[in-house]
Every structure is written in structure tokens, then in C-alpha cells.
Amino acid sequence: MSDQTSPAPCxxxxxSASERQALYDIIAHRRDVRNEFLxxxxxxxxxxxxxxxxxxAPSVGLSQPWxxxxxxxxxxxxxxxxxxLKANDEARALFPEDRxxxxxxxxxxxxxxxPLNICVTCDRSRGGKVVLGRTHNPDMDRYSTVxxxxxxxxxxxxxxxxxxxxSIFNEADLRPILRLPDxxxxxxxxxxxxxxxxxxxxxxxxxxxxxxxxxDAMVMExxxxxx
Amino acid sequence: MSDQTSPAPCxxxxxSASERQALYDIIAHRRDVRNEFLxxxxxxxxxxxxxxxxxxAPSVGLSQPWxxxxxxxxxxxxxxxxxxLKANDEARALFPEDRxxxxxxxxxxxxxxxPLNICVTCDRSRGGKVVLGRTHNPDMDRYSTVxxxxxxxxxxxxxxxxxxxxSIFNEADLRPILRLPDxxxxxxxxxxxxxxxxxxxxxxxxxxxxxxxxxDAMVMExxxxxx
Numbered sequence: 001m002s003d004q005t006s007p008a009p010c011x012x013x014x015x016s017a018s019e020r021q022a023l024y025d026i027i028a029h030r031r032d033v034r035n036e037f038l039x040x041x042x043x044x045x046x047x048x049x050x051x052x053x054x055x056x057a058p059s060v061g062l063s064q065p066w067x068x069x070x071x072x073x074x075x076x077x078x079x080x081x082x083x084x085l086k087a088n089d090e091a092r093a094l095f096p097e098d099r100x101x102x103x104x105x106x107x108x109x110x111x112x113x114x115p116l117n118i119c120v121t122c123d124r125s126r127g128g129k130v131v132l133g134r135t136h137n138p139d140m141d142r143y144s145t146v147x148x149x150x151x152x153x154x155x156x157x158x159x160x161x162x163x164x165x166x167s168i169f170n171e172a173d174l175r176p177i178l179r180l181p182d183x184x185x186x187x188x189x190x191x192x193x194x195x196x197x198x199x200x201x202x203x204x205x206x207x208x209x210x211x212x213x214x215x216d217a218m219v220m221e222x223x224x225x226x227x
Numbered sequence: 228m229s230d231q232t233s234p235a236p237c238x239x240x241x242x243s244a245s246e247r248q249a250l251y252d253i254i255a256h257r258r259d260v261r262n263e264f265l266x267x268x269x270x271x272x273x274x275x276x277x278x279x280x281x282x283x284a285p286s287v288g289l290s291q292p293w294x295x296x297x298x299x300x301x302x303x304x305x306x307x308x309x310x311x312l313k314a315n316d317e318a319r320a321l322f323p324e325d326r327x328x329x330x331x332x333x334x335x336x337x338x339x340x341x342p343l344n345i346c347v348t349c350d351r352s353r354g355g356k357v358v359l360g361r362t363h364n365p366d367m368d369r370y371s372t373v374x375x376x377x378x379x380x381x382x383x384x385x386x387x388x389x390x391x392x393x394s395i396f397n398e399a400d401l402r403p404i405l406r407l408p409d410x411x412x413x414x415x416x417x418x419x420x421x422x423x424x425x426x427x428x429x430x431x432x433x434x435x436x437x438x439x440x441x442x443d444a445m446v447m448e449x450x451x452x453x454x
């Protein structure tokens with residue numbers, strides 16, 4: 001009975017004001033978590049819901065280029081932590097001298113404290129040589145993967161699970177730990193764990209490292225407005 | 228009274244089962260929209276809520292590298308459409324011959340049908356020469372911008388607004404139309420408009436172009452598993 005050549009849209013679900021508000025509250029209360037992780041394991045059914053949300057992300061040409069590598073092994077997380085520490089030393093030295101001590105005082109990862117790490121990867125070969133929508137922007141697959149990360153992050157927050165994105169690595173140090181073949185790119189290395197407490201605003205703002213900009217300054221009409 | 232040097236986290240908000248479900252439903256019902264846009268304008272307060280959600284995205288070093296260029300002008304959208312048509316001709320020719328007619332039959336953008344286009348850009352210079360968290364992965368600013376896109380997309384869906392991401396452009400054709408300076412990268416070109424109807428699954432799946440993968444195939448334990 002189905003006619004693959006002329007599928008049709010149907011009445012779209014309408015969300016209520018309280019459903020919309022739930023989304024806005026989850027978005028507003030999401031944090032990049034470094035230190036508030038509790039040791040309790042994440043229940044399998046909770047993790048499945050979170051990963052299902054990630055997997056429902058948009059992807060270029062429906063290529064679904066992501067994978068989720070679940071890392072719990074203590075020795076493996078210790079190896080990842082060493083890779084972070086090495087890169088973080090390099091990173092600190094890049095800042096102006098007057099910011100180096102402030103930088104050093106920031107906790108920037110929860111690799112070993114969080115009971116679960118997830119490496120979100122992007123298979124650069126998935127979907128074949130020519131992927132619809134990726135013909136003129138080869139990075140679209142990595143962008144799709146980031147969409148999955150953001151879905152994961154919001155779902156985790158709604159479940160009472162904190163997420164921290166660790167980006168201070170030399171990729172060459174991380175790849176052998178996770179045995180990644182050449183066509184697999186690391187997009188995000190995430191730490192996950194239950195949280196009871198969170199900062200009430202971005203931690204880097206609370207600690208005086210940076211401040212939250214006004215939305216108005218971010219919005220422009222028709223063309224780029226010189227700032 | 229405030230002590231900037233030792234701010235502390237506080238009790239995290241706990242979300243109810245119905246709030247979690249609202250998020251999951253919004254995620255599951257989000258679509259990449261090409262043809263279902265209605266001409267009705269988006270009310271300013273709705274657009275503000277959507278952009279506020281985008282602006283609440285995580286960003287590397289709290290650099291908030293995004294801007295949102297709102298494009299409504301018909302002549303400008305026509306120019307963008309011409310850039311798409313040129314690139315889409317090039318794209319079609321890249322596919323194997325047996326897919327070219329199927330490709331040509333797909334509607335891949337709603338640039339002129341949607342009443343609002345938003346170009347989401349990334350300021351590669353924002354936050355200064357050294358940005359916390361970006362020292363070892365210079366793409367983290369673009370990833371932050373994609374997180375903002377995904378927040379925007381979900382917020383729009385909750386508001387009954389469809390979003391379509393158009394990626395088939397030569398960037399060089401689009402930049403002068405939007406008067407972008409060199410340090411501003413295009414991350415996403417989005418079409419937005421109210422929708423009454425949507426596909427009940429990804430349109431490319433409904434049209435037989437690609438199929439939705441099982442989540443199980445995407446999840447691995449500890450290290451990459453050869454597939």
C-alpha cells in the first residue's frame with residue numbers, strides 16, 4: 001500500500017506551553033560540569049534514553065556519522081587523564097603571564113571523577129563518497145555529530161546527569177587509547193555522572209574568567225553589522 | 228559580599244518525568260524542513276525565545292562565538308537561492324548516474340518559501356588569541372556554534388516553527404551577499420517558518436534516499452570496535 005515515491009507530511013504535533021517551558025528550563029539549567037560528579041553509576045535504561053536522544057539528532061544526508069564509545073575502565077580513564085594533563089600544561093603556558101595562575105586554578109575536566117566517559121566520534125567515510133548536503137561543506141558530518149552531542153547534553157541534564165566536554169588533548173595522544181582507525185575523527189570527549197549540585201550560571205562566569213554576553217549584541221539584521 | 232575567588236555550586240534543579248518526556252518528544256518530533264513552511268511571520272517574542280535558547284548553548288571558554296543574522300529581504304533571499312541553485316547543480320552531477328534523477332527530485336531548501344532565514348556565524352577571533360579549551364582543537368568555536376544551532380532548532384520545534392539547514396552553497400558565493408568579513412565563518416544557513424504539517428520520520432527516509440540506523444550499531448564499549 002505504501003508509495004515510496006510520494007510520501008506526504010502529516011499533522012505536526014503541537015507542544016503545550018508547559019512542554020515548551022520544560023525545554024527552555026532544561027536549556028537554561030544545563031552546565032558544563034567539571035567537579036560536581038557523584039560516583040553513582042548511570043542506570044542502563046537512563047543511558048539508553050540519553051543515547052537515543054543523541055541518535056535522534058539531525059544529520060547531513062541522514063548519514064548518522066556518529067558513534068558513542070562508552071569508557072568506564074579505570075586504567076583507560078587514567079590514560080586519558082594523563083593526555084589531558086600534558087596538554088593542559090601546554091595550554092597554560094600559552095596564556096599571558098597574568099592569567100596563568102588563574103588558569104591553573106581552574107578544574108577543567110572530570111575524567112576520573114565521572115563514572116562514565118563517552119567519546120563521540122565522526123566516521124568521515126559514512127554514507128559513501130558523495131553525501132547529500134556535504135558536497136560543498138565537508139565539515140557537515142562533524143557538525144551533525146555536534147548536534148548529537150547537544151541532544152545528549154540536554155537529555156542528560158533532564159535526567160539529573162551532568163556532562164562536561166573535555167577539549168584539551170592532543171588528538172594523537174587520545175587516538176591510540178581508543179584504538180581509532182584513521183577515518184574516525186574525535187568530535188567530543190564527554191564526562192558524565194549524576195549531580196546534586198551545579199553552578200547557577202556558567203562556571204567560567206562565576207569564577208570571573210569570562211562574562212555572559214547580551215543576546216542583543218549577537219543579533220543582526222540582513223547583513224553583518226560591523227561591531 | 229560576593230567572593231569571586233570561591234564561588235560554589237548550589238542545589239541543582241530536578242526535572243520531573245513529564246518535563247523529561249517533553250524534551251524527548253521535542254527531540255523525536257524535530258525535522259529538517261524543506262517544503263512545509265507557511266508564509267506567516269514569526270512573532271518577535273517567539274523569535275526572541277528561540278534565539279535566547281540558542282544563546283544559552285555551551286561555548287568553549289565561554290567565548291560565545293556565534294551571531295545570528297536575520298534575513299527577511301526578498302531580494303537577498305533570491306540571491307541566496309541563486310547561490311544554492313548553482314551549487315545544487317554541481318552537487319547533482321557528483322552522484323552516480325542512477326541517483327541523479329532521484330537527487331534532482333528532492334526539494335532541499337526553503338530559502339524563499341520560509342519567511343525568515345538565519346545565518347548562524349562563528350567569529351574565529353572572539354575571545355582573543357588564546358581561548359580556554361580551544362588551545363588544542365581550533366574547531367571548538369565552530370562546534371560551540373553548532374550547539375547553539377541545535378538549541379535553536381529544538382526551541383523552534385517546541386514553538387511550532389520548522390527549521391531547515393541549507394548546506395549546499397559555495398561559501399564564496401554567500402559571503403558577499405551577507406557582507407561577512409574574513410574572520411567570520413558561516414556555520415549554518417537556516418530557514419524558519421511556522422509549520423502545520425511535518426513528516427513523521429526523517430524526510431530522506433520517507434523518500435527512500437537513506438534509512439535510519441539502529442542505535443545499538445552506534446554504541447561501543449571502551450574502544451573502537453571494527454565494524
